[in-house]
Amino acid sequence: MRILCTNDDGIHAPGLKIVEEIARELSDDVWVVAPELDQSGVSHSLSLNDPLRLREVGPRHFAVRGTPTDCVIMGSRHILGDKGPDLVLSGVNKGRNVAEDVVYSGTIAGALEGTILGIPSFALSQEFSLETRNAPLWDTALKFGPGILRKVIDAGVPKNTVINVNFPAVGPDEVLGVRVTRQGKRNLGFLKVDQRRDGRGNPYFWIGFERAAMIDTPAEGTDLAALAARYVSVTPLRLDRTDEEFSEALTATLR
Numbered sequence: 001m002r003i004l005c006t007n008d009d010g011i012h013a014p015g016l017k018i019v020e021e022i023a024r025e026l027s028d029d030v031w032v033v034a035p036e037l038d039q040s041g042v043s044h045s046l047s048l049n050d051p052l053r054l055r056e057v058g059p060r061h062f063a064v065r066g067t068p069t070d071c072v073i074m075g076s077r078h079i080l081g082d083k084g085p086d087l088v089l090s091g092v093n094k095g096r097n098v099a100e101d102v103v104y105s106g107t108i109a110g111a112l113e114g115t116i117l118g119i120p121s122f123a124l125s126q127e128f129s130l131e132t133r134n135a136p137l138w139d140t141a142l143k144f145g146p147g148i149l150r151k152v153i154d155a156g157v158p159k160n161t162v163i164n165v166n167f168p169a170v171g172p173d174e175v176l177g178v179r180v181t182r183q184g185k186r187n188l189g190f191l192k193v194d195q196r197r198d199g200r201g202n203p204y205f206w207i208g209f210e211r212a213a214m215i216d217t218p219a220e221g222t223d224l225a226a227l228a229a230r231y232v233s234v235t236p237l238r239l240d241r242t243d244e245e246f247s248e249a250l251t252a253t254l255r
Helices: 014-024 068-079 106-116 138-155 211-215 223-228 244-253
Strands: 002-006 029-035 054-058 061-064 087-094 121-126 161-167 177-180 191-197 203-209 231-238
Touching (some): 014 029, 014 121, 014 138, 029 068, 068 106, 087 106, 106 161, 138 231, 161 223
Parallel strands (some): 002 029, 002 087
Antiparallel strands (some): 161 231
16 A cells, blocks of 8 residues: 655654654555645645745655645655555644634645545544643554554545544543544634734734633534543545535525
8 A cells, every 4th residue: 555644734743753653554655745834724725826846855755845735736646656645644733623623724635635636535633732732642643543544444435535533632541432523613712813013013913713712512422522532533524515405495595
């Protein structure tokens, strides 16, 4: 099995080494194609108006001055040659990718692009707490990642589905198990705009997240609830975002 690894935190991110270790538990044929710079929050951006610069940083390791989407396309359509990847792994992200994160995340987007190209794809993210923010518990992803991947691959990943895996912010021995979940939802106040002033007194702004959103009680069965209960969350995400129920109602309305 030929595996293509990418991420959105950049070619030098610690989590990229973790996803490579996970990949090597499954195969010896592992390739890494990751962004030259941090691309967190770029979602499914595709570089159409700028050239892509490619740099070989080591054997089977490449940096692309572009987005995670660019990296998966470059890896599968150019770098790996005629024999493309059999599997795409995106991550391991520093921080969880759950609920609305799925819309913003470059990690998710890397896996989504693999799915669009017809390749079974997984997004992997390691949650951190206030205490572990500067030292995420990567051992949790390392312990549970390979086994989860093997089981899902053996079961078969549907053609238009990406698998979103999130590891809780606890050590491996504190994980209570694995749960298959649905995408959760935070309260509407989780985004904030922080206004500051530079040395010359001119205003500038940071988009950030309210900590209050972290302490909401999540709905049962969601990715948020699984992580809060110390379970690994595995969420199948579909490429087709059509709202079938409303589509039927809309058909009647516009008839």
